[in-house]
Amino acid sequence: MTDKAWNIELGTDVIDFNTAETLGNELAYIAEVINGKKISGNGRFTEICSKYLVDLLGSPAAFLTPSCTSALEMAALLCNLQPGDEVIMPSYTFTSTANAVVLRGAVPVFVDIRPDTLNLDEKLIEAAITGHTKAIMVVHYAGVGCEMDAILDIARRYNLVVIEDAAQAMYADFRDKPLGSFGDFAAFSFHETKNIISGEGGALIVNDPDRIERAEIVWEKGTNRIKFKRGVVNKYNWVDIGSSFLPSEIIAAFLYAQFEKGQEATKRRLLLWEGYRTALEPLERKGRLNIPHPPEYCRHNGHIFYILAPSARLRELWLNELSGAGIGAVIHYVPLHSAPAGRKFGRSHGGMTVTDDISSRLIRLPLHLGMTREHVSRVVERIDHLSV
Numbered sequence: 531m532t533d534k535a536w537n538i539e540l541g542t543d544v545i546d547f548n549t550a551e552t553l554g555n556e557l558a559y560i561a562e563v564i565n566g567k568k569i570s571g572n573g574r575f576t577e578i579c580s581k582y583l584v585d586l587l588g589s590p591a592a593f594l595t596p597s598c599t600s601a602l603e604m605a606a607l608l609c610n611l612q613p614g615d616e617v618i619m620p621s622y623t624f625t626s627t628a629n630a631v632v633l634r635g636a637v638p639v640f641v642d643i644r645p646d647t648l649n650l651d652e653k654l655i656e657a658a659i660t661g662h663t664k665a666i667m668v669v670h671y672a673g674v675g676c677e678m679d680a681i682l683d684i685a686r687r688y689n690l691v692v693i694e695d696a697a698q699a700m701y702a703d704f705r706d707k708p709l710g711s712f713g714d715f716a717a718f719s720f721h722e723t724k725n726i727i728s729g730e731g732g733a734l735i736v737n738d739p740d741r742i743e744r745a746e747i748v749w750e751k752g753t754n755r756i757k758f759k760r761g762v763v764n765k766y767n768w769v770d771i772g773s774s775f776l777p778s779e780i781i782a783a784f785l786y787a788q789f790e791k792g793q794e795a796t797k798r799r800l801l802l803w804e805g806y807r808t809a810l811e812p813l814e815r816k817g818r819l820n821i822p823h824p825p826e827y828c829r830h831n832g833h834i835f836y837i838l839a840p841s842a843r844l845r846e847l848w849l850n851e852l853s854g855a856g857i858g859a860v861i862h863y864v865p866l867h868s869a870p871a872g873r874k875f876g877r878s879h880g881g882m883t884v885t886d887d888i889s890s891r892l893i894r895l896p897l898h899l900g901m902t903r904e905h906v907s908r909v910v911e912r913i914d915h916l917s918v
């Protein structure tokens with residue numbers, strides 16, 4: 531638990547947007563790594579973390595990475611994206627989703643989102659496909675699953691690769707199947723603002739068994755070092771392009787301690803999320819604001835609780851009022867299609883009405899494991915007194 535800053539002027543505790551909380555064995559495992567005098571990547575903790583992800587998802591292979599960003603870059607590399615190729619994705623996402631594609635010379639093609647889940651609108655994907663389309667990148671916003679049945683069907687019909695940006699989706703399901711287990715590739719984030727953390731950190735999940743061998747090479751700087759470690763070859767060699775995509779064992783040790791308590795931590799987040807929902811529902815009924823209503827068949831993980839202000843003007847006012855009260859409430863994405871690099875490197879297909887509207891009215895509320903129900907009540911109390 532962290533020291534909470536003290537808001538002297540108001541005489542109340544600041545409620546931070548996020549604090550990084552340890553869950554138990556982090557220090558002990560890091561000490562174990564240091565005492566073992568082997569701290570580089572792909573040691574014992576990397577192995578048990580990968581095995582944990584493989585078991586959790588029922589996937590054939592998992593690779594720890596320094597971030598979700600690097601996992602997405604690995605996926606783009608493994609898709610063999612070429613200059614001019616196109617990848618369909620939402621504009622309402624983090625820059626890393628698009629950067630991974632742009633770094634390979636390919637073009638992000640932005641498509642609008644659904645107003646209920648804020649995920650890629652699966653009904654708009656097919657019309658955005660051209661002869662250059664190679665992949666669909668889906669983002670499970672707030673740990674709420676995209677419509678994976680429909681998306682996988684489109685991908686099969688047009689022979690496209692599916693990459694799940696599952697940065698926010700650890701321990702969430704779509705129709706009882708874990709997010710991260712649907713696409714050819716999936717990328718998780720363990721950044722300190724996510725549900726499971728290691729400071730910076732991530733993982734690439736490879737669900738297509740035919741792509742595992744090359745993933746091992748790309749992960750290890752383009753060498754067949756993994757085959758060497760297994761004794762399959764007697765020296766290792768540069769065999770393909772690759773990069774340094776391994777985190778150190780110190781990171782993996784921290785991460786494993788989080789995995790051990792991951793399910794419990796998710797339950798606690800969901801309690802806080804439910805606390806917001808039940809307390810804010812009456813305000814929604816009065817027409818003062820809107821709250822999320824994830825579909826029943828999307829078992830989410832309580833990653834984000836947001837409210838939608840009635841207008842962009844009120845959103846700005848509310849952000850000021852909340853911040854004045856020491857409440858760490860923040861906006862989410864500035865849509866990529868309207869950002870300078872988005873305009874330079876990508877293009878939109880169709881209107882961006884929902885994306886533009888939602889991104890101008892959304893406020894994320896504080897939600898982290900350092901909070902109690904009492905904190906939730908205080909945030910709700912302040913929201914009840916926001917200007918109208």
Ligand SMILES: *Cc1c(COP(=O)(O)O)cnc(C)c1O
Nearest residue numbers: 597598599624626697719720721
């Ligand atoms: C957080 C996030 C990322 C980036 O994760 P890092 O681990 O910080 O690289 C990418 N995509 C989405 C949707 C995210 O929420």
